[in-house]
Amino acid sequence: MRERSGRPTRPGHAGAPARRDPAEPVLAIEDLTVTIGTRRGPARAVAGVDWSVRAGQTLALVGESGSGKSMTVLAATGLAPRAARVTGRVRLLGEELTVLPEPRRRRLRGRHVGFVFQDPMTSLNPVLTVGRQVSEGCEEHLGMTRRQARERAVELLDLVGIPSPRRRADAYPHQFSGGMRQRVVIAMALSCEPDLLIADEPTTALDVTTQAQIVELVADLRRRLGTAVVWITHDLGVVAGVADTVAVMYGGRIVEQGPVDAVFAAPSHPYTRALLAARPDPAHRGRELPAIQGAPPSPLDLPAGCAFWPRCPVRGDARCEHELPPLVPVAPGHRVRTFYPGREDA
């Protein structure tokens, strides 16, 4: 099963599933629902979410706090907290993850999925050199020798733009700046040449000039390595720069999803429209911003119908308040949660 030598080639390692159809999504989730038991009752963090992402494509999950965007990917990759009950289907590289025993799932995840979180220090071990942390995955999942893995780590640090990688591989995380640490985490995430990269607010804690560097880096790696990327963010500017497709989440559900151009050119859910309108831009300088009133709902206390109803500037009718609107197509691949597709005021 494991190769003991040589550089890894792309598919087919460490018990990977058989060669797959390139049209098959790398990760596909269907009707994913996550309920978390809390002292104050069950919190429905995610409800009935469907999406998929293909090789070389980036899906952006957009939403505010409590929208369920992070929980969706944690649950999809089997990393949801123990108190969470997860239902629905998750296919990673064609394998149904939800029915796999945990050790097999962990192996599949370790070999095929890389993670980058907002705070690089949560992913880095402060007492290990960065070279060791990057090489660990190569030894563990690619069956490399220590020496091979070390060489691979230096290559990866170079790939993500760490200057003098051979020397810096022996440094510890505290000797790096925030932006450089995030590059190290990306090198770690890429160490097994993952088919899927999950980036949860990877640039939120970084300065804009560093953010621009990381955005370029991930775009470049995706082009060169064909990695599928799920990028979680609250920044619509970042979405516009990185995504091929977008899913906008609110109150645990998708309210709008589709190709990035379609969603930005013709935002069709009142929430998407309001979010885009509330961004300051030079045309509004010195004027009142069209703000959305109120705050996002708590997953402990979601409205019965459309979760956005209490804050909605449109408020179609009483139906929206009491019944959950369906996710319906408005254009090819572009879906909106509404009773009134095509109506600007609905």
Added chain:
Amino acid sequence: MTADAAIGPGETVAELADLKVWFPVPGGAPVRAVDGVSLRVRRGETLGLVGESGSGKSTTGLALLRLVDPTAGVVRVDGQDVTRWSRRRLRGLRRRVAMVFQDPQASLDPRRTIGASVAEPLVVHRLADTAAARRRRVAELLEMVGLRADLADRHPHELSGGQRQRVGIARALAGEPDLIVLDEPIASLDLSVQAQIMNLLRGLQRDLGLTYLFIAHDLAAVEHLSDRVAVMYLGRIVETGTPEQLYGEPAHPYTAALLSAIPVADPRVERHRRRIILSGDVPSPADPPSGCRFRTRCPQARPDCAEVDPALVEVAAGQRAACRYAGEAVRAMRAPTAGEGPGR
């Protein structure tokens, strides 16, 4: 050097003159967080102060309140030199200059009610004699920031992030300050709530004639709220001007790079725009580069940039930049072939 002396009238509320704030490092060179900053805040304006982490923008704000001690230079508030004021005298200063912090969760005492937190400045500065007067004033302040007066009995954890930031603003208003230093007031809020707080700040300024020093890394928010903007890099101001000037015709290469890094919420624009990607990291403020501090990352650095530390000079009416090649360097960066790296 006194900044902005050439720019029109307008009564000065607060002023920093060649301010330096150095933090000692045991066994090493001091960290020069602020290293020669001159700024003037005029009554009724919003002065935006932008920069990345480590630029010294927050320390500059703290220095205005004398919450950090200047190593050199002068801090003047309402024409009075407060640089060497004692703690006792500073209490009066802090009534005139208030501060709103980034994280309202951290700046409110979790065990005290909202009302008690808002009333604190009233007690410290003896602005309400009786408990009833204090209650009335707290109710009035909460209503000014768009909160119901009955929230006074709640605790911070019962409020949303946006509501907590409104409480932070109410508390800052309690002493009827001349100047409010807003340090990243919207950075930790949800996107849909940021616009509410920006509208609130603008409305309060209009109604009460407030003056703001608005410190933020969010350049779009700064452009939206500010009358003038100062850009900081590594302890220095590198450019000042109106938002139209800085966002339209930046003269300093750092301003141009910073603006080109802001993502635009339009995928068609993003796909075709040419970013100026800076290489590397901000150098250590304990050991800033010789000459121009930006030269180690500047795509347009020339040999003599290492030798001369450029002063802020006027490049257009009301716009000043600290670059020997101001204007020219930016034009070269924006020209089709120059200065643009693939970012690695």
